[in-house]
Amino acid sequence: MSAETLVRDAASEVAGHEPATAVLELRGLHKSFGPLSVLRGIDLVVREGEMVFLIGPSGSGKSTLLRCCNRLEAPTGGAVLVEGRDILGPKVDINQIRRRIGMVFQSFNLYPHMTARQNVTLALCKVARKSKAEADVIARRMLDRVGLSDRIDYYPRALSGGQQQRVAIARTLALEPRIVLFDEPTSALDPELVAGVLGVMRMLRDEGMTMVVVSHEMRFAREAADRIVFMADGEIVEQGTPGDIFSAPRHPRLRAFLSSLGTI
Amino acid sequence: MQSFSSNFLNWDVVQTYVPDLLAGMWVTIKLTVIILCCGLLAGTGLALVRMARLRLLNVAIIVFVDVVRALPPLMLMVVAYFGLPYLGIRLTGFAVACIVLASVLAAFTEELLWAGLSTVSVGQYEAARSTGLTFLQMMRSVVLPQAFRLIQAPLASRIIATTKNTALASVVAVPELLSQANTAQGYSGNASPLTAASLGYLIILLPMVVVARRFERRREAA
Numbered sequence: 001m002s003a004e005t006l007v008r009d010a011a012s013e014v015a016g017h018e019p020a021t022a023v024l025e026l027r028g029l030h031k032s033f034g035p036l037s038v039l040r041g042i043d044l045v046v047r048e049g050e051m052v053f054l055i056g057p058s059g060s061g062k063s064t065l066l067r068c069c070n071r072l073e074a075p076t077g078g079a080v081l082v083e084g085r086d087i088l089g090p091k092v093d094i095n096q097i098r099r100r101i102g103m104v105f106q107s108f109n110l111y112p113h114m115t116a117r118q119n120v121t122l123a124l125c126k127v128a129r130k131s132k133a134e135a136d137v138i139a140r141r142m143l144d145r146v147g148l149s150d151r152i153d154y155y156p157r158a159l160s161g162g163q164q165q166r167v168a169i170a171r172t173l174a175l176e177p178r179i180v181l182f183d184e185p186t187s188a189l190d191p192e193l194v195a196g197v198l199g200v201m202r203m204l205r206d207e208g209m210t211m212v213v214v215s216h217e218m219r220f221a222r223e224a225a226d227r228i229v230f231m232a233d234g235e236i237v238e239q240g241t242p243g244d245i246f247s248a249p250r251h252p253r254l255r256a257f258l259s260s261l262g263t264i
Numbered sequence: 265m266q267s268f269s270s271n272f273l274n275w276d277v278v279q280t281y282v283p284d285l286l287a288g289m290w291v292t293i294k295l296t297v298i299i300l301c302c303g304l305l306a307g308t309g310l311a312l313v314r315m316a317r318l319r320l321l322n323v324a325i326i327v328f329v330d331v332v333r334a335l336p337p338l339m340l341m342v343v344a345y346f347g348l349p350y351l352g353i354r355l356t357g358f359a360v361a362c363i364v365l366a367s368v369l370a371a372f373t374e375e376l377l378w379a380g381l382s383t384v385s386v387g388q389y390e391a392a393r394s395t396g397l398t399f400l401q402m403m404r405s406v407v408l409p410q411a412f413r414l415i416q417a418p419l420a421s422r423i424i425a426t427t428k429n430t431a432l433a434s435v436v437a438v439p440e441l442l443s444q445a446n447t448a449q450g451y452s453g454n455a456s457p458l459t460a461a462s463l464g465y466l467i468i469l470l471p472m473v474v475v476a477r478r479f480e481r482r483r484e485a486a
Contacts, residue, residue, distance in 0.1 A: 072390055098396040109391035113409050122405055123395035168391075175395060 162193030288444030307373025
């Protein structure tokens with residue numbers, strides 16, 4: 001266990017959490033669409049406070065992997081454990097589990113007929129059963145955290161892409177998830193708007209949020225990730241610290257991928 | 265000219281039948297409210313059931329929707345009113361009018377809404393599900409408001425057409441506005457009650473038309 005993890009463990013114990021337990025665990029995860037096998041036996045453990053980046057060529061199954069973690073896709077084999085509980089079982093109340101797993105999408109997916117505030121309060125009222133007043137207080141706090149307290153009553157169409165994505169992050173954080181999944185959160189953004197979203201993600205990392213990120217922002221991955229997982233053809237090919245992956249890649253596929261990006 | 269005004273704009277005749285005409289207008293309003301509520305609710309329900317994509321159920325819904333939309337509502341009403349008693353089902357004209365016109369509206373609503381639902385982006389469904397909303401919560405708060413917004417203009421004209429179709433209920437002995445006016449015309453031998461009735465329809469329908477136009481404009485602006 002590295003010194004850094006120990007420090008974070010201590011910090012999370014102070015905050016009243018369990019020490020570095022596995023928040024998300026995938027065991028032999030398989031997913032196929034008809035004859036097409038997209039995930040072929042993924043084993044992955046994400047621990048409390050960890051920020052894990054999934055990288056790899058398009059079609060390697062990164063997004064599908066994320067979407068299996070909250071059952072937006074139903075895995076065809078293997079197990080998904082969230083806080084130690086198998087979420088694929090028939091008796092699982094998936095909606096209560098989804099509350100604990102935030103998801104941020106490439107295309108933001110804000111509700112266009114609702115203001116930023118209403119986007120945040122909807123699930124708070126309906127799923128977390130907060131009163132309207134409570135939900136309102138939380139929405140203000142969350143929008144403030146992502147730097148949008150002055151846009152609280154704006155509709156999505158009046159916000160820039162970067163602002164929309166930050167509202168989407170606030171909507172997810174409001175439910176106090178144990179882990180947040182980011183599916184290419186900056187891919188649909190104009191370059192000058194990317195920094196604001198990455199800034200919010202950096203803030204979450206520093207607060208100890210557990211995150212799994214699919215992204216092509218290699219510079220950000222290198223700087224912010226605790227661990228980088230390289231996938232190709234539905235399998236995990238190599239994983240390690242940013243230093244391992246970017247400075248000493250071993251697998252030829254990873255080398256080819258990195259050189260195709262001009263990263264090495 | 266003189267004979268036109270004495271035959272169509274004769275206030276003395278109208279005055280005699282004002283209570284009957286008002287009673288008829290009240291029946292028309294009752295019919296309208298019941299039919300619109302039931303038809304819109306049933307149509308929405310059918311579209312939601314169709315989303316479950318259960319094969320047999322979907323075939324049944326599609327057959328119902330297509331048949332009901334293809335047949336003239338007047339024919340449906342006459343057949344239901346005069347035919348059903350032979351099957352031992354005896355319904356009042358009022359009930360027949362409600363069931364038939366609500367079914368027709370439900371069929372059109374289902375068809376419009378189905379189209380509207382399929383244009384709401386997949387991402388909306390996924391965002392809603394990923395925050396833990398149940399299917400019904402997602403439909404009610406996220407998807408249906410967007411779908412209805414998309415179809416509001418055609419749906420508004422369908423609502424207007426349905427309201428006008430309540431006049432068909434006069435054929436199955438419902439004492440609604442047109443039926444009252446017809447009766448008054450028969451007794452008085454004067455067409456002025458019909459003129460008065462058309463005024464009644466305008467009072468009911470013009471506000472609807474104005475609201476519909478506003479929807480139409482909003483769609484153009486969007």
